[in-house]
Amino acid sequence: MSNTATAMPVLEERHSGFNHGYRMKCECGGTSYISAADYHAEQTVDALMPCDHCDRTIHFGPAVAALRDQDDPALDNARINRLAWYHTSASHDWPSMTYSSERREQLLAGARRLHLPADRVNYYVERELSLALHVGTYEAAIENMLRRMRDQDDAASQFYLHRVSLTVDPVRVDGGCRDENDESAAKLATIDLRTAGLDAVRYLNVHECAGSLSLAVLPETINGVQTIGLPVASLAPAHPASLLNLLDRVQRRLDDLRATAPDTLGHRAAPAPHDAAWRCT
Ligand SMILES: [Zn+2]
Known part of the structure; x- marks a missing residue:
């Protein structure tokens, strides 16, 4: 796991599992x-x-x-900064400083394929590049990754799980929550939040981890990020070289002993047919 922040605060977890x-x-x-x-x-x-x-x-x-939960802690503006938030992406360094330039090229290529009029290309590209960042529960982040793998040609992509700490101003969070069905919460641009004087907009997920709450936030509200590649290959640290050398020496000593005294180490040679062990009694 890597840290992009010097120190992450202690954050409150609220894993609900996937069988909700x-x-x-x-x-x-x-x-x-x-x-x-x-x-x-x-x-x-x-x-x-x-x-x-x-x-x-x-x-x-x-x-x-x-x-899902009328007492969801994310409904409390004062608790948002104390909660652990999650996001999955194919970028190790999300939110990447180079994301904008890379994404701009992709969007321009897409606009050309769509034969958009020149005056609409810039609006389309700038709007897409200025979308707010999204964070949600651990379960929502994992389900988002699985949907992308299923629906968006990302089946073979390397994904990363980002654990996020926020610093939003509690008075600059929209009251209640928006509904993904009724409002374009998923397409909120940073200009939309800034115009409304908001750091974050809370919205109800209806597609991934349905019934949980996510946030669309301004990039500057992200206080720290911890990142780990998925799937997790191993949480156990590699053995130190000194231990591996010791095990190697022990193994060599055992091999020597077996070669010189096989009967004492459980490697008894198979008895010949005339041995007592083969006789019926
Ligand atoms: Zn009814």
Whole structure:
């Protein structure tokens, strides 16, 4: 793991795991719970569930996903800076200082393929380059990576998990949370936040880790980042050379002993057919 900050503060973790259930909205205004097992078993059948509050049937899915936890700590502006936030990307040094120039070339090539008018190319490129940064729960970050691997030709990409510390001004965070279904939270540009006088906008995820909260933030609110490559090959440190040398010497000594006294080390030669061990008694 690498640190881009001199020191990361102690951060509060809130891992919920991947076997969580979901809450779905009904037209009556209530929300009802569906387990992860039922959600995934039924979503390709009829995607219907009963409402806990009225006689209606809910057609569940991202369009009606609701906040999973009414007491989600991320709802408290004063706690945002104390929480560990996560992001996955194919960039080791996210948010990279060179990202903008590299991404600009990709966007210009895309604009050329789309035959966009010249006056729209600049707007399109500048808008894409100024998108706010997004952080969320550990589970949302991992699910985002898996979606990219499945849907965006990133199946073979090297991904990195970034653990993020924020320094937002609590009074410069939008109240409540926006809904990915209703507002373009995923496409918020930094100019949108600056114009509104905000450091961060909180929004409800409905596609990844549905029902959890993510933040769109200004780049300068990122206080520190810890990064680790995925998948994690090993968390155990490599053995020191002195230990490897010692083990090598011990192994050589054992080999010598086996060669000179095989019977005492469990390497007894197979008995000949006339030996007692082969006789039936
Ligand atoms: Zn209802």
